[in-house]
Structure formats: C-alpha cells, structure tokens
Amino acid sequence: MSSLDGAGVGTGSELLRFAAVGSVDDGKSTLIGRLLHDTKQLFDDQLEAVATASRRRGVEGVDLAFVTDGLRAEREQGITIDVAYRYAATPRRKFVIADCPGHVQYTRNMATGASTADLAVVVVDATAGLREQTRRHCCIAALLGVRHLIVAANKMDLTGWDEAAFRTVEADMMALSRRLEVESVVTVPVSALHGDNVVEPSAAAPWYRGPTILAALEEAPAGAWAQEGGAGARLPVQWVVRQPGGGRSYAGMVTGGALRPGDEVVILPGGSQSRITEVSTYDGPLEEAIASQSVTVTLADDVDVSRGDLIAPVEGAPEPVAELEATVCWFAEHPLEAGQRYRVKHTTRVTPARVLSVESRLDVGTLELGPAARLGDNDIGVVRLAVATPLAVDPYRTNRVTGSFVLIDEATNATVAAGMVGAPVLAAAPAG
Amino acid sequence: MTTILEPEVREDEVATVAGQPGADRARPDHLDLLESHAIFVMREVAAECERPVLLFSGGKDSAVLLRLAEKAFRPGRFPFPIMHVDTGHNFPEVIDYRDRRAAELGEELLVASVQDSIDRGRVADPGPEGTRNRLQSVTLLDAIAEHGFDACIGGARRDEDKARAKERILSFRDAFGQWDPRNQRPELWHLYQGRVRTGEHLRAFPLSDWTELDVWQYIEREAIELPSIYYSHRRPVVERGGMLLALSDWVTAGPGETVEEAVVRFRTVGDATCTGAVRSGASTIAEVIAEVASSRVSERGATRADDRFSETSMEDRKREGYF
Incomplete structure (x- = not known):
C-alpha cells in the first residue's frame, strides 16, 4: 500500500488524529511500532536505539513496542503507562497517533488520548477475543464521541490464521458497536509482530479481501472531532x-x-x-x-x-443552567459521592460545583446503567451537579467543547473526572 | 470491509453528519490547525497562571513561539517576560539574534545565567570544555523560584524524543521541579487546567503536536527570520563521537583530532559544546524543508551529544527539571 519516506511535504494535508486502544498485552504498542516502521517513519538512529534496548532486555529480534514505550518503567515492565504521541505522514494524510495504555489502572490516560481522536484503532487479541478492558475502552471512546473504529484482530499468526477466530472478533465488535453510537467499523486480521495486513497486504489470509490497517486509516473521515453539527456557533x-x-x-x-x-x-x-x-x-x-x-x-x-x-x-444560543446532568468518567481513588465539592472547568470558566446525586453506574460488561450510590476509580456513571455560576452548556452530542468539563480536586488540584453533559446514549441489547 | 451500521438504527446521526453546515467549505489545513491550537494554549496559560514566562533559546522552535505570542496577544503586550537560560557557551549569531528579536518586539528579556549558578556555588564547573547542558536545570529552577514563575512556556515537541512523546501539553512540576511521568494529570479535550499550589509550577508546550517539518513549513509560510547558523555555511569543525562540533572558545581540537573546514548547518541550537552541526548545502528555507523531509536521522540523534549518555537521558533530565 502507499507509504513513502519524507512524504507529506506539501502543506494543505488533511490531518487524522487517532488513538490505539484495547486491553493490556493485546499488542497496541507493537501495532503502532509496526505501522511506523513499515511506513518508514522511523529514523535510523531511533530504530537502532530500539534494537539496542531490545537486545539489552533479551528480546529476540526487535521489539517494536519500544518505539512508543519510551519510559524506563514501561520498558522494565513491558507495559504502556501513559499515552505516547507519534506523528506519521503518507502522501495522502498526516496522522497524529495516541498510543494509549491498556491497563485498567491507567484508564485516565487512555481517556486523555481518546478525547481528541477522530477515530480509534481497537486492538484485540484474536486468540482471546474481547476482554472487559476492550469493552471499557470502546465504551469510553464512543462516549467521548469517537464514531469510527478500525479493529485490528491481532495475533492471527498464533491462531494459524483461523478465519473463525477472526469472524468471532468481527461479530463481537459489531454487536458492541451497535450498542454504542458508532457509525463505521472496519475489522482487519493482522499480525502486528510480523506485519501482516498492517501496511502490506498479507497472503496468509486469502479469505480476507478488505483493506490493510493503513489503507483503512487513509480512507477514514478526517477531522471528525471538530465537525459537530446542530448546536450552532459559540x-x-x-x-x-x-x-x-x-x-x-x-x-x-x-x-x-x-x-x-x-x-x-x-x-x-x-x-x-x-x-x-x-x-x-x-x-x-x-x-x-x-x-x-x-x-x-x-x-x-x-x-x-x-x-x-x-x-x-441569539438564535439557538444555549440556556445557562445552575444544575446539570452529566456522564462522568471518574479518575480518583476515593469514590465520587453526593455532597462532595469540586471545581468544574467548563470551556474557559472555573467555578465551584457540588455533587447533588449519583444517578447510575454503567456496567461495561452488559452496557446497562444500574442504580449506584457512588462511583469508584475508572467507573463511568451519570451524576447531577449544582454549579456556583450558571454554565452555558450544550449536550455533548451536539458540541464537544461546550458539552464537556473536568472536575478538579480543590485540595490537590488533580483532575478527577471527565464530564459530558447529558446521559449516555446506549442502544438496548437485542432481544434474546 | 468497512461496515456502515444500518441506517434504520442510526438514521438521525447519519443525517446530522451528512447535512452539517460548512461540509463543503474549504477546511483549514494542518498548519492552520496547529497554529490555532498553539495560540489557544498560550492564551489559556496566560489567563490561568499568575506569573508565566516564555522560554526563548534563540532556536527555531522558540522563534516560532514568539510569532505565535504575537498572534495571540497583539496589539497588547505579551502577558509574560521572555527568558533565556544562558549556558555561556553560545554561538554569537544566536545571542545577536536573541537580543535583536527582544528589542524588535519591545518585550522584557530576562537572562538566567549558568555562569552565575557556578559562581554562586549552586553547581560545579564542569571545566572549560565540559558540557553545561544538564546544569541548565538548576539555573532554570532557581530562576523560577527567584521570579515566582508558575508556568514556563517552552518550545519542546513530542516528536523530538520518546520521553517528550509522553508529556502533557500542560505538564505539572512539583515543589522540587520534578516531572513524574508515572503520575501525570489527565488532560481531556482542550480543557487545560493550570492550577498549582505555591512552589509548584507548570511547563506548557504549545508546539507539542508539531513535527520538525511542520516547524519549517510554518517558518516558510510566516517568513520567520532565524539565526544564520540554521542555513548552510562554511566553518572549522572537529569530528568527535560521531558529531561535528564547531570550533570555539570551548571546543578545541584534542590530540589526534583534525580540524576540517566543512560546509554545514545546525539542525538544533543549544549549548555549543554538545550541539553538533550537520553537513548540508541547504541555504534557503525551501532547501532545508527538502532536506528535513528526506532525512534518515532524527533531529536530536544527529545533533545532541547529551541524548547519547543512556537510553533514558531525556527522561532522566526531565525528571530533574530540564526543559
């Protein structure tokens, strides 16, 4: 497929921002490393440094995950702790890539990476299928407004390129996407380790006629994040x-x-x-x-x-509100409960806020909202807030800027929640 | 293949996307988007922080920062001073450029000097030819404390290094100036929150998502003047550790080293003892862009001895408070 070193020289290129998400150890960093390597985005000295780091840790060959796992602790543990941002260009597009951590402990960092993405590449280990963390990431990405998914059914080499394993991942991701507000899904059988169907089409899966990961990235709608319709200018x-x-x-x-x-x-x-x-x-x-x-x-x-x-x-302006209902992703060790005080940052305003009630908590396994008194670390739920200064909010679904906010701990100044105005939109599970 | 989920399920959303206003309008290109976002970040920092400062090295990235500050705040004054952390090992062209730009802009220029830190006994003198690069962290943190700065706007980019690739746009530093890469604040959307307690501060990086090529394309588009050493010229150099070092008061040929008159340019500008030149005939912005676009070696890999000490040199320096 198309790839070229030094490409994207001309200005006027389209910019696609995407996040690599999915469960820990399913191969996100390896896939991004492979994508950068095979599109010749890596400099010789960077590649040499990755090879040296691989040798030092007794890895056979070159561990392409080290391209993005750049922190000392990440290389020691072989996991991603925080988002790495990488940049790539092909003759068709420029890409900003957020390689997100898969571990549940670092869900806040995944949300950071996905909050500005036009698209998510969901990496799934085809030998294991969808995990709870895969579902959580897809759910958070969709709630954040990511409408386009490219699913990398990874480690296909370990299944012996078994079409049934691929179809299971494809069907499960389709079923999940139908419950979320996702508009398009492309599922690609890949081996990030060996590079099959990442940049180059593979002969290993003759039953697959779809695009490679790169081709799917080049064809996906760019700039989706900023294109919000409906609410009007603000x-x-x-x-x-x-x-x-x-x-x-x-x-x-x-x-x-x-x-x-x-x-x-x-x-x-x-x-x-x-x-x-x-x-x-x-x-x-x-x-x-x-x-x-x-x-x-x-x-x-x-x-x-x-x-x-x-x-x-004047026409279509939002109505300022002193109370609001919102979907929040909670990022603190202590639980979110009614009666607590925080600061809310909404657009360019910071004002005190009080939690009136926790309305419900999302079960990421069933995608059902159930009653809850509190939200724990990495939980997603619906809360009601009262704010000291009325806020001119829009529903998140109609404007991501005026529909979003963060909660700030008054004592530590830590950012403890990502908030989206309105309840989450989840389609009902199909009957039976 | 791409599966568009059934219209009967998603009809309202599909209609919203297809029928949105302005779908046929010319979209801003990637430089427009990067510029607009960087201006947004600068204004947020200026508004949320009590006493910010813009770090200016005289290099190409900080030259771009100054242009962005003009775009963000003119016709007003900059709501922050400009500060150079001066190792004392400078290229004279860069110091000339620094002073001229500050005067042209009519903005306050502060110079925090590593030599002062050495004279005051804050850091040990590495000797006449030793690198002062790492010492800059102490000088910078002392200047932050002295002036009470709560935010430093810098020109670092995520594409420069694997540790920088991990950093937030507003990056928190504790009361000791340390970066904790394992415990960064979540940074959602464009909601940059700059609250710190006394003694803590932020580093703000408006150019986070710019690549080296983006910077050069922007310099071309905006016709931004740079120090002349960014373009091809002839100068005496000595090859050391795989790098071409310019001869100066602090770099002299050692035993067994030969001095060569080479045609070079600088891809980055830093402490003269550890910033290498690259062989290049690129004497115009367009020629530099062509060269950068086809380079097989990274910007820092080609020119920075300080990144070669260990696998995590940059991470280790950043943890201590480096730029």
Missing part, C-alpha cells in the same frame, strides 16, 4: 484584548459553526446582547470565523464581557 471568551485607541475585543477559539460580522449575539450567562462588528486574527479581518479557528471579535456595544463568558448567536 465563542468561549479566553482573553480580553484592550485596543490601543480604546475599546476591547474578545479572543477565543470558535466552535460549532461560523461567526460573521453582523451576527446578533448574546453574552452568556449574563444575557446582554450586541452585534459582531469585526472578526479578525493577527493577520487581518475575516469574512467569517469557522470552528477551530482562534480569533478575536469586536462588538458594537460596550457590554460587560470577561473570560469565561460565552458569545453565541
């Missing part, structure tokens, strides 16, 4: 710029749609209204600012706007 105010001649303008990154001069806008949560007179960057005025652009806007009226406020077109 500008969370990051920074107030004082203009030399007097007056102010407001800097931030646009999300959800386009902002143009002339737009009638409301400033939330205060509710005052004005009209956009200019949208600009350092390089000059713009006809419009689109999602993911960092811009500055100027308003017609001298209204009170400060960091943390949200500027949105």
